Amino acid sequence: MLTGTYAPFIVSAYALTALAVTALIVWVVTDYRKQQTMLRDLEARGATRRSSRTEKHSETIA
Amino acid sequence: MALIDLANPTRFLALTARVLPWLIGITALLMLFGLQQSYMAPDDYQQGATVKIMFVHVPNAWLSMFVWIVMTAAALGTLVWRHPLADVAAKAAAPLGAAFTFVALVTGSLWGRPTWGTYWEWDARMTSVLILFLMYLGLIALWRAVEDPSRAARAAAILTLVGAINIPIIKFSVDWWNTLHQPASLIRSGGAAIHSTILIPLLIMALAFSLLFLTLHLAAMRNEILRRRVRTLQMMQASGRA
Numbered sequence: 255m256l257t258g259t260y261a262p263f264i265v266s267a268y269a270l271t272a273l274a275v276t277a278l279i280v281w282v283v284t285d286y287r288k289q290q291t292m293l294r295d296l297e298a299r300g301a302t303r304r305s306s307r308t309e310k311h312s313e314t315i316a
Numbered sequence: 317m318a319l320i321d322l323a324n325p326t327r328f329l330a331l332t333a334r335v336l337p338w339l340i341g342i343t344a345l346l347m348l349f350g351l352q353q354s355y356m357a358p359d360d361y362q363q364g365a366t367v368k369i370m371f372v373h374v375p376n377a378w379l380s381m382f383v384w385i386v387m388t389a390a391a392l393g394t395l396v397w398r399h400p401l402a403d404v405a406a407k408a409a410a411p412l413g414a415a416f417t418f419v420a421l422v423t424g425s426l427w428g429r430p431t432w433g434t435y436w437e438w439d440a441r442m443t444s445v446l447i448l449f450l451m452y453l454g455l456i457a458l459w460r461a462v463e464d465p466s467r468a469a470r471a472a473a474i475l476t477l478v479g480a481i482n483i484p485i486i487k488f489s490v491d492w493w494n495t496l497h498q499p500a501s502l503i504r505s506g507g508a509a510i511h512s513t514i515l516i517p518l519l520i521m522a523l524a525f526s527l528l529f530l531t532l533h534l535a536a537m538r539n540e541i542l543r544r545r546v547r548t549l550q551m552m553q554a555s556g557r558a
Contacts (some may be wrong), residue, residue: 260365260430267423271372274419275528278412282535289542293549301549 323400325541332534339531346524353517360514369427371517375525377420380448381483383413383529387455388480391473401537403469404544406476407459408536412529414452421445432496440489441497444482451479465544 350371360367387409393402424442425435436442455472462468490497510518 258365263426263430264365264368267369267372267426270422270426271376271419274415278415278532281411282532282539285539286535286542289539289546292546293542296546296549296553299553301553 325400325404328401329538329541332538336531336534339527339534343524343527343531346520346527350517350521350524353520357517358513363431366427366430367514369423370514371521373420373423373427374518375522376416376423377445378522379525379529380413380417380420380445381486382526383409383416384448384452384476384480384483386533387413387476388483391476394469394473395477401541403465403473404537404540405533406469406472408540409533410452410455410459412532412536414449414456416525416529417445417449417452421449428496437496439495439497440493441486441495444486444489448479448482448486451475451482455479465547 354368354371357368357371359365387406390402390406390409393399394406421442424445428437429435455475458472458475459468462471489495490499
């Protein structure tokens, strides 16, 4: 158990680090979900990249 | 798979989708082990229990410089080889570097108060790390301000290369100027000046934070590739070519 004069400094340092790491993880996960949703919406509306069309075309030929 | 295959964003997405779950698991386990080792580490004979702050401060301080070195390599990839993933790598790394630098600054400040009697001193090490933090914020602002990704990539790459001069300044500031920071105590001639009971938890935490950076960087790069695909599709749809 951390006690004594220095405990508030040590606990604050670890709490801030945990907060920053959590914020980074939340940012990466929410950004991924946002981009996936936007991509799915665009594809549902018929938008496709040229490279995707080429891939599908070459699959048809094969 | 040849290394050059990673230049293809689609192959990069497929490869990272397989690698990321393993990386997440290994990083989490190593971080928990590092925290346990840090908790069990003995107090320093001079600094007492405050030495425990070192286990989070030093890995973040190392990463604050390492991330800029990664971005410098990516900037060369953008300007010299025009590698399709180079700018993606640099842009994805910048917020991570900013966060690690922020944590290094604040935990250093919290370590400084009981050790030196002050939260902040305008000495060479602290000032140069603060400048590094501001440079990260400047780069993030630049990427957000310029709408065309290829123009933003070139401008950011030049700024990153110019900013790289700050890295040796940070590293050697403790040798060149009088500062509150102690000289290098790990990477120095004559070996590490830290006792193994403190050195081992420090190295485990440094490895855990490095893996954390690798995991978050790969995940953020995937997001950036998807963002660019969304942008391309939106532009094609707007021009009626989709």
